[in-house]
Amino acid sequence: DGGITQSPKYLFRKEGQNVTLSCEQNLNHDAMYWYRQDPGQGLRLIYYSQIVNDFQKGDIAEGYSVSREKKESFPLTVTSAQKNPTAFYLCASSEWTASGGYTFGSGTRLTVV
């Protein structure tokens, strides 16, 4: 079945550590996205990528980094520069124009301890 796989489902990080969240899709979608979800704030765009080896900052990119070395993969690194990283992180993909909407993964819940 086609879909998006995010791992791990739960992640705990100590302050000062970088962590990488995995996102893999087998939908042959061109575009991939990372969103952060906090209660009462909806979904906020962190980074997006339309093609391999290219990505753009979203609305809240500070403290995050991404790479897009393969069409299927779009990992997100939460760096120690992110001051409030505890959140639910969602990866999504779409066809190039997103005219058919997004397909989301099941998310990774990151907690800083």
Add this chain to the structure above:
Amino acid sequence: QQQVKQSPQSLIVQKGGISIINCAYENTAFDYFPWYQQFPGKGPALLIAIRPDVSEKKEGRFTISFNKSAKQFSLHIMDSQPGDSATYFCAASNGGSGGYQKVTFGTGTKLQVIP
């Protein structure tokens, strides 16, 4: 101008009732209005979507009503069931001439359907 305002923040409906969630937008360039359904601990899933050339779209118990002049659209869930209990997000995007379309999401409505 990119905001999408969603209301109410939470909603409790009795089983069999009608759930109504409203959204309003400002950017008249938006041309695609999807609704997403999210269960706890899961990612959102596309539920139903509409384009501004129609005023209503129905899929099963779910209907989008679209009012272009008022820049408002709403989701109606008929015969609401406990299994519909979830958070619902409206969204809007504009395609323009193609390429990247920024999707703007509403802040979500937590729906609880009680037996």
